[in-house]
Amino acid sequence: MNRIGDVARRLSLNPQTLYFYERIGLIPAPARNESGYRIFSDQDIARLSLIERAKTLGLTLDEIKEILLLQAGETLTCSEIHQRLLKKLEQIEVKISQLQGLKAELLPLVHRCEDSLNQQQIHTDCGVFKSREVATLSNT
Numbered sequence: 592m593n594r595i596g597d598v599a600r601r602l603s604l605n606p607q608t609l610y611f612y613e614r615i616g617l618i619p620a621p622a623r624n625e626s627g628y629r630i631f632s633d634q635d636i637a638r639l640s641l642i643e644r645a646k647t648l649g650l651t652l653d654e655i656k657e658i659l660l661l662q663a664g665e666t667l668t669c670s671e672i673h674q675r676l677l678k679k680l681e682q683i684e685v686k687i688s689q690l691q692g693l694k695a696e697l698l699p700l701v702h703r704c705e706d707s708l709n710q711q712q713i714h715t716d717c718g719v720f721k722s723r724e725v726a727t728l729s730n731t
Contacts, residue, residue: 592624593631602639613695616648617642649679 599606607627612618618638627715631639637661645655654675661671700719708719 593633593636595629595631598631598636598639601636602643604639605644612639612642615652617659618650649683654679659683 593601595606595609598604599609607730609618618635619634622632622633642655642659645658646652650658658675671697703719704717
């Protein structure tokens with residue numbers, strides 16, 4: 592018998608996450624025993640494992656729900672999955688590029704702070720956010 596606490600522990604999830612997934616339709620309402628407790632089948636657990644794995648790959652809950660709907664309708668083809676994964680990969684590439692840009696903006700500020708700290712100016716006004724570097728960065 593797989594009650595919600597057992598499933599949550601087994602998958603390292605908060606029980607509230609399971610309630611949430613049920614509420615948004617990511618998982619079907621599990622069967623209930625005579626006392627009204629939710630009882631998860633092995634199929635439910637497999638679906639939850641798939642959801643968690645997809646999340647670790649960066650898929651959103653909406654993207655996962657779409658894939659699960661395709662799977663349930665047995666229209667899930669390799670081509671459809673390939674298209675969705677390529678789209679996700681493109682989104683990740685854009686995010687990486689944005690993060691690299693932020694890193695390039697932050698590094699000069701970090702170095703300026705380190706220079707001040709190395710010069711024992713620990714208790715002086717930092718001034719990093721008053722510098723021309725920040726003004727230049729915010730204009731880009």
